[in-house]
Amino acid sequence: xxxxxxxxxxxxxxxxxxxxxxxxxxxxxxxxxxxxxxxxxxxxxxxxxxxxxxxxxxxxxxxxxxxxxxxxxxxxxxxxxxxxxxxxxxxxxxxxxxxxxxxxxxxxxx
Numbered sequence: 001x002x003x004x005x006x007x008x009x010x011x012x013x014x015x016x017x018x019x020x021x022x023x024x025x026x027x028x029x030x031x032x033x034x035x036x037x038x039x040x041x042x043x044x045x046x047x048x049x050x051x052x053x054x055x056x057x058x059x060x061x062x063x064x065x066x067x068x069x070x071x072x073x074x075x076x077x078x079x080x081x082x083x084x085x086x087x088x089x090x091x092x093x094x095x096x097x098x099x100x101x102x103x104x105x106x107x108x109x110x
Contacts, residue, residue: 011085018079026071
């Protein structure tokens with residue numbers, strides 16, 4: 001029989017391991033898309049085609065933002081970990097006096 005997580009009394013700590021390097025590539029690609037969009041807008045900009053230039057910027061932004069958001073959120077969710085908390089750690093965090101005395105003892109010993 002499988003044990004349900006809610007049935008156990010084990011406590012977990014949520015740890016996020018996301019770094020800037022994990023999303024750096026996504027930011028660079030999106031900046032390239034924005035600069036290409038602005039370049040195409042400048043190419044289309046004239047007295048007769050201003051509406052097409054503005055429509056190009058609007059379409060690219062509306063179509064690229066959901067993909068950027070999806071990429072960021074999935075990258076973030078892939079870097080969230082649940083680590084079990086040991087019983088001694090839980091007791092120390094619940095009783096701050098005991099953790100201070102343990103910490104002072106460790107400092108004096110080293």
